[in-house]
Amino acid sequence: MGVAVLLKQVPDTTAKISVSGSRVDESAITKWAISPYDEYALESAVALKESGMDELVAITCGPQRASKCLTEAASVGADRLIHILTDADFMDSCTLQSILSSAIQRSGCDIVLCGKQAADTNSGSTGPGVASLLGYTCVGSVTEISMDGGKISATRLGNTGLEKIEVAGPCVFTFDKGEVELRRPNVRGIMMAKKKPIESIGTKELGIEIGSPKASLKSHFSPPEKPPGQKFEGAGSIEIVVGKLRDEANVI
Amino acid sequence: MDITIISEANNDSLHPVTAQMVGAASSIGGPISVICPGGFGSVEAAKIAGVSKVISVEGDCFDSYDSMAWSGAIEPFIEGDLVLTSSSTLGREISSAIAAKKGFPVVQDITSLNDGISVTRSIFSGKAIEEVEVSVPCALSIRANAFQPAEVGGEAAISTVNVSQQVSVAVKEALAKAGERLDVAEADIVISGGRGMGNPSNFSHLYELADEIGAAVGASRAAVDTWEEIPHSMQVGQTGKTVTPNLYIAVGISGAIQHLAGMRSSKYILAINKDPEAPIFGVADYGIVATWEESIPALKEHLSAIMSD
Numbered sequence: 001m002g003v004a005v006l007l008k009q010v011p012d013t014t015a016k017i018s019v020s021g022s023r024v025d026e027s028a029i030t031k032w033a034i035s036p037y038d039e040y041a042l043e044s045a046v047a048l049k050e051s052g053m054d055e056l057v058a059i060t061c062g063p064q065r066a067s068k069c070l071t072e073a074a075s076v077g078a079d080r081l082i083h084i085l086t087d088a089d090f091m092d093s094c095t096l097q098s099i100l101s102s103a104i105q106r107s108g109c110d111i112v113l114c115g116k117q118a119a120d121t122n123s124g125s126t127g128p129g130v131a132s133l134l135g136y137t138c139v140g141s142v143t144e145i146s147m148d149g150g151k152i153s154a155t156r157l158g159n160t161g162l163e164k165i166e167v168a169g170p171c172v173f174t175f176d177k178g179e180v181e182l183r184r185p186n187v188r189g190i191m192m193a194k195k196k197p198i199e200s201i202g203t204k205e206l207g208i209e210i211g212s213p214k215a216s217l218k219s220h221f222s223p224p225e226k227p228p229g230q231k232f233e234g235a236g237s238i239e240i241v242v243g244k245l246r247d248e249a250n251v252i
Numbered sequence: 253m254d255i256t257i258i259s260e261a262n263n264d265s266l267h268p269v270t271a272q273m274v275g276a277a278s279s280i281g282g283p284i285s286v287i288c289p290g291g292f293g294s295v296e297a298a299k300i301a302g303v304s305k306v307i308s309v310e311g312d313c314f315d316s317y318d319s320m321a322w323s324g325a326i327e328p329f330i331e332g333d334l335v336l337t338s339s340s341t342l343g344r345e346i347s348s349a350i351a352a353k354k355g356f357p358v359v360q361d362i363t364s365l366n367d368g369i370s371v372t373r374s375i376f377s378g379k380a381i382e383e384v385e386v387s388v389p390c391a392l393s394i395r396a397n398a399f400q401p402a403e404v405g406g407e408a409a410i411s412t413v414n415v416s417q418q419v420s421v422a423v424k425e426a427l428a429k430a431g432e433r434l435d436v437a438e439a440d441i442v443i444s445g446g447r448g449m450g451n452p453s454n455f456s457h458l459y460e461l462a463d464e465i466g467a468a469v470g471a472s473r474a475a476v477d478t479w480e481e482i483p484h485s486m487q488v489g490q491t492g493k494t495v496t497p498n499l500y501i502a503v504g505i506s507g508a509i510q511h512l513a514g515m516r517s518s519k520y521i522l523a524i525n526k527d528p529e530a531p532i533f534g535v536a537d538y539g540i541v542a543t544w545e546e547s548i549p550a551l552k553e554h555l556s557a558i559m560s561d
Contacts, residue, residue, distance in 0.1 A: 013490045013510045017379040024380055036491045090384075092357045093348070116341075119490060121375055123360040124341075125348040128319055132352035137420040138319050140345050155427065157485070158317050159342060162427040167420060177484045177491060214357035214390070218370065218383040223517065231528075231539040235546035241522065241538050242554040249520045249537065251441075251499040252465070252559055 002055040004109035005045040006100060006130075007073060009066040010035045010120040022219035023089070034069045037115025040175040043182050044145045045113045046077045051147050055079045057107045061099055063087050067198050074193035075185035081198045082107065084206065090217035095210055097129040102206040104134060110170035111152065116141055117174075127174035136170040143178025253282040253388065256332030258289065258350075259297050260343060266293030269338040269394070271300050271401035276365050276394055277336060278302045278402055286408075287329055289322055289346075290314030294410050301405040308410055313417040317342070323349035325417040330354070332389075334369070339393040351391040358391040359384055363398040377490040377513040396438060397496060433459075436488055439468035442497045442518070444488055446472040446511075448504020448525060449544060452479035457548045458503065464556045470495065472505045489514035501551075503544050507532030524551075 011017065012031035017024055034042065042058070049056040058073035060066045061084040070081035084099055104112055112131075117124035131138035143162075144155040153166045154173060185193070203210060232241060245252050255277045260267040270286070270293065277284045283304045288294040294308040307329050313321040323346050335350060337343035339361035351358035362371040369386045373395075386392070436442050445458050455469065462469045470488040488495055490510040500518035505511060507523070507530055515521070516535050523536035524547045533539040540547060 011376070014508075016509060017376045019380055024375075093351060093359075094355060094357050097352055117344075119376070122373075122377055122494070124344045125351070125358050125360055128323075128345040128348040129352040129358070131320060132323070132349040136320075138345065138349065139421055140319060141341055153424065157341075158423075160426070161429040163423050164425040164427055166422045166424050169420060171420075177487075179480070215359060215384055215386045218385050220375075220380050220382050223374070223378060223381055226516075226535060226537070229521070229533070229535075229537040229539055231533060231536075231541070233541050235540070235542040235550050237540055237542075238547060238550040239554050241540060242551070242558060244538060245499065245520065245522065246558050249499070251520050252555065 001053055001111065002057055002107065002109040003045050003048050003053045003111045003113065004057045004059055004104050004107050005042050005073065005078070006112065006114035006126065007038045007042065007058055007060045007069040008035045008115070008118045009033070009060065009062055009069045010118055013119055019220050019222045022221065024220045032065060032068065034072060035115050035118045035120070037117060037119070037175050037177065039182055040177055040180060041113040041115050042073055042076065043180055044175060046183070048111070048145065048147055049077060053111070053147065057082060057109055059100065059103050059107065060084070061086055061096065070198055071193045071196070072185070074196040075189040076183055080107070081196060083198050083200045085200055085202055092213050092215035093125045093129055094214055095208070097126060097133055099203055099206060099208050100126065101130050101133040102208060104130065106206070110136070112136065112172040114172070114174055116176050124174070127172050131172035134170065136172050137167050138172045138174070139165060139167060140174045141176045142173045143176050144180065145173060253280060253334055254332040255280065255282050255284045255334045255336065256330045257284060257286045258326060258335065258337045258343070258346060259286050259293055260338040260340060261290070261292035264292055266296040267338065268401065269396045270297060272396065272399040273336045273338065273394055274300050274302050274402035276399040277334070279365060280334065280367060285332065287326055289326055291412065298408040298410050299404050299406055301403045303406050303408040306408050306410040308412040309415055310412060311415040311417060313415070313419050316419065316421070316423045318419045318421040319345040319349055321417045321419045322346060323353065325415045326350065327353055329413065334388060335391040337391070337393045339395050343393045347391045347393045354389070356390045357386055359386055360393045361395050362392050363395050365392065365394070374494065374517070377494050378517050379513045434468035436468045436470040436486065436495050437493045440497050441465060441467035441499045441501070442470050442488070442495055443467050443501040443503065444470035444472060444505060445475060445503050446505030447474040447478055448506070449475065452481035454544070455482065457544070461548055461552050464552055465559055472511050473508065502532050503547070505532055506530045507535070
């Protein structure tokens with residue numbers, strides 16, 4: 001039984017996002033990284049592989065630069081790297097999820113790990129959407145996972161609190177940030193990863209015809225700038241500020 | 253256009269976001285039906301003005317949470333071309349699963365909805381905003397407190413259906429109950445502490461103040477990463493929660509770009525920091541250069557005096 005991890009490359013969370021010509025200016029972004037929640041999924045996928053799963057397959061969908069995610073995944077233990085090459089700056093959920101489901105099916109994995117949402121789009125549609133298309137179970141907001149026999153147990157933040165759950169059969173787990181320490185690759189891992197081949201495939205090879213989009217991006221814009229605020233010195237000014245919160249801002 | 257709303261429950265009762273979904277739907281126009289998963293809040297849902305019918309979908313599968321079982325149980329009762337949920341974790345999972353099953357596109361966490369259909373939503377946790385055009389049929393999840401709620405005053409008929417659905421997620425053990433405290437994503441007032449609080453036990457001062465004024469307590473990423481006593485569920489910012497309260501009070505938070513992204517859309521921001529150069533002052537409506545030790549007692553005194561008036 002194999003485990004697949006879905007990785008998305010996003011601007012590093014410390015990056016400043018600027019908009020030019022009604023699009024986020026990608027050329028101003030100097031550092032790209034694996035989306036933070038996906039890193040937790042990757043760490044857990046490596047741990048699952050160490051506890052006896054056959055193969056760890058890392059999958060990404062995106063432009064050429066995204067292949068760096070896969071090499072990073074290989075440096076901590078991914079066995080196979082699949083890159084679905086696309087250049088679209090925006091993809092509707094139907095198209096993206098059919099691409100990813102088809103790649104997962106091709107990989108033969110019935111356990112899939114990914115972040116609960118990506119740090120750029122902040123949506124969280126991919127995990128449950130892909131599970132739905134594949135007919136897999138889906139468990140969200142997972143912070144820990146382990147395998148015992150054929151069954152997988154996980155800790156998730158459910159509606160009523162933190163729960164330990166168990167799933168038998170094919171499943172997509174979406175990851176939250178937990179207590180798990182992320183491992184750093186060692187030098188040997190980094191060297192080996194550089195040599196690991198990346199299977200680059202187009203959407204056509206996956207049997208996906210990209211038709212007219214069901215959702216399209218009209219524009220990006222920056223959040224409205226706030227006028228400069230009022231600044232006070234010392235805790236003695238708190239009475240004045242609290243008065244302003246009531247009389248000017250009307251929020252208390 | 254026929255619109256189907258999947259209600260959000262707060263334990264056994266209806267979550268206020270449900271009336272906001274009806275408000276958002278009314279701006280599009282067309283008959284509105286509300287599906288109540290597990291039957292929670294169906295009586296309240298029927299009383300929201302503008303709702304034409306309520307379907308209470310009940311069954312054993314709603315005893316614990318399995319997103320695929322829930323969406324499988326709900327899906328046959330969706331007649332609308334526009335499906336609305338809340339953008340809570342549950343709302344996003346249910347809308348994604350249903351959209352995928354039906355071949356609808358889904359757009360999450362929208363903050364405005366216009367005929368057409370065109371929506372806006374924040375991306376990069378608030379560093380930018382995008383406008384997306386969506387074809388119908390589609391599914392959308394709406395951000396809490398972004399839409400005017402519909403009024404109370406309806407009398408929709410409630411039909412109850414019993415469903416059975418296979419559940420694949422077995423709950424083995426409840427490890428910790430959901431926090432008794434207000435969630436930062438839902439509160440009207442949020443007080444957050446950063447590493448400037450010195451050590452995690454000092455957060456008790458923030459909790460005391462929060463209890464006094466009915467606020468939720470949040471934290472910066474630096475605080476969450478440094479102190480294991482501060483859980484990730486409190487984290488405000490790009491890898492935590494995006495919040496839009498009426499009042500956000502930042503104490504001992506310098507204002508890293510990830511943090512600013514998650515809170516800058518708050519209606520009013522009060523920042524307290526001893527460093528006059530802290531970037532947090534750049535987004536604050538009111539800034540006070542002072543230590544938390546001096547400020548919190550004074551805040552508590554003056555806020556509780558005003559709020560008990």
